Amino acid sequence: MADNRIAIIGTGLIGTSIGLGLASRPNRNYELVGIDRDREHARAAKKLGALDREVGSLEEVVERAGLVIIATPVVAARRILEDIGRFLIPGAVVTDVCSTKAEVMRWAAEFLPETAHFVGGHPMAGREKSGPGAAAANLFEGATWAITPSPRADERAVQVVLGLVETLGAVPLYIDPAEHDQYAAAVSHVPLLTSVALFRMVRDSQGWEDAALLAGPGFRDITRLASGDPTMARDIMLTNRDAVLHWIGRLQSELDTIRTALESGPEAIFDLFRSTQLDRDTFIQNPPQRRRPEGIEPPSARDAIGRMFVGNLYDRIKEASDRAPTRPRDDADLKRKLGIEDDRL
């Protein structure tokens, strides 16, 4: 049986924020143990109250941990998944918070022992500042948290990760890993690159110093993502390159469409802005509804983590119907849905 210990591997912005959120739960019955490649980061996380204990090796951090949370950039997660397997207790639940999911799911299947239960995760939240000093217990409040259970993960493992998500105030969203990566490229990775492109465009121009004087909140906001952690950004691009290239192409087509509108006169320009304003206002005011995973009664935020280790959770949910299908799609189906015609994806 799992010990009541939660391991956090990587105590940067996300890992430390998770620790702060879990530590602040009233009457918690679990210990928070953490590690970071940069030991100063782990010490800082402990000092902030996000960890009860920080340790110096992967073996120590996952020792007797019922839940292991990998909160590193994507590429580092690969090595961690390779290394922790032999130290995990049977039945350990392993999750991650990485920005891309398909590669992570492949590594988990390849490297983790069959007795471990991997449930991928990705909170759609963040800040442009990185490191434990930027962390906040409420970072995930109201955020979507994508969940991609592996085929080997059992009901209990999914419940534990759902409990983690709800304890942190986030909204779980089941999604197929390939689909996640396509959509994340559109709503997160290409926006990040656009932020970089806009900043570089002005910064590398001869008039930078004068232009910077005119830069207002609009420019600061739209280039905010360009101040994010460069390792995380690089890893995203390395593990989701084809989808990112596809969506950059789409963005360039949109810019061409806008050029055409600018050359067509006032009505075309007004229509473009007016329809976009209406569509975006609709999106902000009435965002699409979240689906609940089918066949699982979501645990209440109060109960889920608390019951994680007390042994009755399995009994409580064993009568529940099968784990929600993650709706695997074949590639051709996904391509059709995304309107992708080339062979790249």
Add this chain to the structure above:
Amino acid sequence: MADNRIAIIGTGLIGTSIGLGLASRPNRNYELVGIDRDREHARAAKKLGALDREVGSLEEVVERAGLVIIATPVVAARRILEDIGRFLIPGAVVTDVCSTKAEVMRWAAEFLPETAHFVGGHPMAGREKSGPGAAAANLFEGATWAITPSPRADERAVQVVLGLVETLGAVPLYIDPAEHDQYAAAVSHVPLLTSVALFRMVRDSQGWEDAALLAGPGFRDITRLASGDPTMARDIMLTNRDAVLHWIGRLQSELDTIRTALESGPEAIFDLFRSTQLDRDTFIQNPPQRRRPEGIEPPSARDAIGRMFVGNLYDRIKEASDRAPTRPRDDADLKRKLGIEDDRL
């Protein structure tokens, strides 16, 4: 001599915010009179305390006004400049807050009588919401406010507009109108179009409903500008089209550079993100210094508007040296500075 009345033409987000800022000044000795094409907007501005009085005609609003503030989208400003001339008192100071400056300066020179003193303005501030209900007295706090005096504007007129700017807590920046429009295209107009392009890219894809579920704060922030007033946006593009087209081309080149980096491997990608992070952090922490206009002692925020109508301002500043040069450049010089080689600009 000018009466102690300030006219605000256009009581949307910017006009109403100006009214609120001016109305809240302690011991103010001026009356605030406003008008809007949509009379409900003017009534709302009055109700909010941004105006002492709202009126139904341009003649009434500029009647005996010492300072006239045009706070409409650019294209509407043209008609207003055409129409108000015959109603202005001699010596009236006229300013605007429009997003582009070269056309506005041309219209002011063409339509205003010689006895009026036009000083162009553009506060680099705003919100994605429009209308008087979105206004705030502190909207301009700390913002750069570009100032482009016309050759006919006298010292006193420039002082009055500087006083307005400083009363609202903004930081004045003298700039040549053509230069303003070039740089504003880079730091404001193309970012707005990019925000539109990113939103349309996702909204028009077949996977929109699923992608929207994953959209986090990054996507919401980077598409924020797409919710701005479509008339203002259209007018910007109509009056600054060539500069905007130039910078869209630049942005597309940056996106091509990023594509190349993505295809070159981890080091190139990391270097791109790392150098951009460093450059942007430097920009945020140590933004370029504002230049003070040469030869003018800036009025203190406390005094400027208060003295505007009391008659001693002219005496106080008549010994000041000549009005700050607006550093007119020839087009070739500006093109060189911006690295523009084609004949478009």
